[in-house]
Amino acid sequence: MPKRGYHHGNLRQALVDAALDLIEKKGPTGFTLSEAAKTAGVTPAAVYRHFEGREDLIAEAARQGYDIFADLMEYAYSKESTALAAFEATGRAYLAFARRYPGHYIAMFESGISVNRTPDLAKVSARARAVLEKAAADLSQHIPPDKRPPASMFSAHIWALSHGVVELFARNTGSQSPFPPDELLESAIGVYLRGLGLIAPDG
Template sequence: MARDSYHHGNLRQALVNSTVRLIEEKGPQGFTLAEAARAVGVSAAAPYRHFTGRDELLEEIARQGFDEFADRLEAALKLGRTPLSAFLGMGQAYLGFAAERRGYYTAMFESGISIAGNAALAQAADRARGTLVRAAETLLQRIPEGRRPPASMAADHIWALSHGVVELFSRGKPGGRSPISPSDMLESGTLIYLRGLGVITE
């Protein structure tokens, strides 16, 4: 790309975009800032006008990823005709994001950055988790109050299940040879979990 393409405040986002592609190709630890700069046609020193270093660039990618991730979860929540269909739809949105935005997903969950150390990143991550918690709160209303588990715990269980399906069945890992699709794997696992809690009784 031509150097003059980034003379109007676009360099920061251009570096993010180029780094996302590098993460997809080489993993979160397999690239340098100099490579990201070279990919957009600027000097190796240019990224330091926008980022203090590699970790800050990864944090910005993760922040943008969590923002989009939260948007997708919120959209799935609104589309659900029932609390259960909304909850299941959010699981499918999780899988869709992981498949379609691999570089962002990897930066969010596999780059080793500290979410707590970056306020904007932490806020974006909390928004995504908060959407799952709200959905779980609505769904768990079916359980009598004295037996109702914390919504945050149920949300985290489903998050962990979703992440496990992505890692084992959606990314060429050994479990990827399963005859059951990642989508069906996640939905069936979620339904088994919810039946165990007593949310589903039929």
């Protein structure tokens, strides 16, 4: 593999970029720091000036991924004119992120790295969750308070639906579906929202 070049002073980011490539190809536990150093075009000793170990490197990749993810979710939420459209857009943004940034996605959700590993990682992951919680709160505000699910629960259900569709059908895991992932997610969200009485029944 040809060595990557990097600008002086940007070794840290070069190592993160190398790790993202390796994570995508080999999984979060399928590479060593030495391989990341080689991919970045530096000696293994250079890695330790920036990261204590592989988990620290993966945690930084996850932090950057959550930052991108939160930006995408905020954009998806803000560009729509109705609460329903904004809520549905955040679900689609989840799928779009997983497809466009597979290395980040794996570092965030499949590496076993806790979002509480560092304060920065915890902060940016909370920002992403807050977008979906706000969308859920906006959409459910007309439900009587005694029948309204907490926004955190509501959004967690949709997050779980989105994650399941991504893992089973949108990331080449071998599972086959007769429907595109986008349609699966849209219909699942529709069933959920109808159950809450937030959209009209079919027919």
